[in-house]
Amino acid sequence: MSAEAKQEEKPLTTPSYSSDVDNGVVKDVVLWRRKKLNAIVIVVATAAWVLMEVFEFNFLTVISWVAILVVASTFLYANMLRLLGKERPNLLRLELSEETSRRIANEVRAWFEKTIRWLVLVGVRKKWQVFVGVVAGLWSLSYIGRCMDLLTVVYIGVLVGMAIPLTYVKNEEKIKRFGEWLREKYKRCCEIIDEKTIQKIKSRIPKEKKTE
Numbered sequence: 001m002s003a004e005a006k007q008e009e010k011p012l013t014t015p016s017y018s019s020d021v022d023n024g025v026v027k028d029v030v031l032w033r034r035k036k037l038n039a040i041v042i043v044v045a046t047a048a049w050v051l052m053e054v055f056e057f058n059f060l061t062v063i064s065w066v067a068i069l070v071v072a073s074t075f076l077y078a079n080m081l082r083l084l085g086k087e088r089p090n091l092l093r094l095e096l097s098e099e100t101s102r103r104i105a106n107e108v109r110a111w112f113e114k115t116i117r118w119l120v121l122v123g124v125r126k127k128w129q130v131f132v133g134v135v136a137g138l139w140s141l142s143y144i145g146r147c148m149d150l151l152t153v154v155y156i157g158v159l160v161g162m163a164i165p166l167t168y169v170k171n172e173e174k175i176k177r178f179g180e181w182l183r184e185k186y187k188r189c190c191e192i193i194d195e196k197t198i199q200k201i202k203s204r205i206p207k208e209k210k211t212e
Contacts, residue, residue, distance in 0.1 A: 025037075029041060029162070030161065030162060030165045030166070031165055031166055031169060032162070032166050038162065041158070041162070042158075042159070042162070045155055045158045045159070046155075048062065048151075048155075049151060049152065049155040052151055053149075053151060053152060122134045128194075129186075129190045
């Protein structure tokens with residue numbers, strides 16, 4: 001029996017990866033500890049944006065081309081190994097485990113639940129400063145959405161998400177001092193608005209008399 005047939009008869013197993021490993025990989029990419037992986041992320045994101053924005057290809061066309069490239073590369077690689085008399089890797093063992101699928105689904109569900117819970121808490125809180133800040137942020141996001149499409153926003157988000165953490169780590173003390181100064185200014189501004197506007201409005205609202 002050939003080595004290839006023996007490999008195909010082996011049971012399909014997939015190594016399990018914990019969330020700590022996944023978080024470690026994301027952290028290393030965000031902090032630029034894996035330069036090759038960072039370069040791959042930037043190249044893939046830039047290529048996708050250029051193809052769909054500059055050359056105006058649709059998503060299905062790009063995915064089809066990527067699938068053709070993967071199939072052709074695998075075919076050429078396997079046949080080159082066969083011609084050179086080397087053993088071909090058993091790619092049939094690659095699969096997405098049930099544990100990984102369940103973990104991804106749970107993380108997505110938890111993210112949606114946190115988002116909905118946060119929006120509800122903002123609406124029921126008595127602090128008007130939080131409400132105004134959230135509304136202003138969402139309004140800014142809607143304005144950005146009118147100026148550019150979702151793909152461009154995601155591409156800019158990827159670049160900014162890979163640049164901000166590294167900048168924060170290198171200038172942590174300066175950013176913290178600036179954040180404290182900005183927080184104090186915002187707090188003082190809210191106090192002035194509350195004193196000169198909100199309290200005056202509340203004082204003009206007639207209070208209900210207590211019934212004996």
